[in-house]
Amino acid sequence: MKLSDFIRSNLECILQEWEDFASTLEPMADANKKELRDHAAAVLKVVATDLDTPQAEHESIAKSKGQGPQATDDTAAEIHAADRVASGFTGEQVMAEYRALRSSVLRLWARQAEIATAGDIQDMIRFNESIDQAQTESMARYAKMLREAQNLFLAILGHDVRTPLGAISMGAQVLLQDQTLPAKVLKVALRIFNSSKRMDAIVRDLLDFSTTHLGDGIPVDPHTVDLAEIGQGVVEEARTFHPDRRIDLMVEGDLTGAWDGARMSQAFSNLISNAVQHGWPEAPVKVALRGLPAEVIYEVRNKSDPISPAKLRTLFDPVKRFAIRPASERASARTQNLGLGLYVVKQIVAAHEGEVSVISNEYDGVVISARLPRVVPHRRNDD
């Protein structure tokens, strides 16, 4: 008997075996058994139809790698995964269900039919490929749903944290404007103001990271802006936050063009705060903005110990950098920065079709430059 015919005519008995196994998995108790059985039946029917469809060799290889043709509607396997997430199943449990489905079918088939011909073996290979495909679809959907939930969670957290943070910073600003207050109080108010601004920048970077690191990058909305003005604003803000540090700004050439002003300001601000935070405090931070005919270059340089080659390689990849930290350092990671600043800078610059480069050596210290091409005319979005 052909495997596809066997599946169709023994569907009930296969599903019973599978269900017996699935009910040993913890969250099954409160799951809706009928619906789950329907998904498994749908997956099996897709598999049976697949077995009856002639397939070229290359398709077979693609399928075993989980790269089969994509249906536009949700597949049975994707719907199954979504329901499993909702009933609290882990990824391992969803995988285990497919293992059970695979073994139920093959065991029952072997028991009832003699597997002897080359066609039977071919059927078995095709069956395994189909189950692989369904399993891959399920896992991809499962991971996507968890990722989306995580992003939503972070977005809400970020939103909720930024509101009280705004109130703290406003309160500090009110105090700072009150000249009748003693110098000691003003100093504390300045510290509160700077810290709340810093926290706000961290939360903003974290939100950008969580929404972009597996997606299409940071969305930008380019309008005609003057980067000289934006650069000046960011430097002045940094000088206010760090009155004890020297921050020089050099501006030359035409710096107007189509860029997203708010995002550029965020990128500049991340680079300058890095220079202040990680550079030697006694040396000045040198910021330069150059408008050339084809591009604009934004450069921040500061003295610092050279960045190690391992760190340089992962400078724009916070997750990898975190992973390669020695265990002792990782354990104390709470006290360190998350390291999202440069990642966000790179994303913003890349969204403008530009590039970020880093030089780090004994002589130059650290020089981080962003090159922004002048936007090509047809993409110009003048207001």
Ligand SMILES: Nc1ncnc2c1ncn2[C@@H]1O[C@H](COP(=O)(O)OP(=O)(O)OP(=O)(O)O)[C@@H](O)[C@H]1O
């Ligand atoms: N201007 C700089 N001078 C010296 N080291 C730098 C400089 N900029 C970045 N670094 C090094 O690169 C690392 C990554 O910088 P990044 O801005 O991505 O993260 P961070 O500053 O550690 O954390 P965050 O920006 O999220 O608060 C820093 O921890 C620091 O070691």
Ligand SMILES: [Mg+2]
């Ligand atoms: Mg930083």
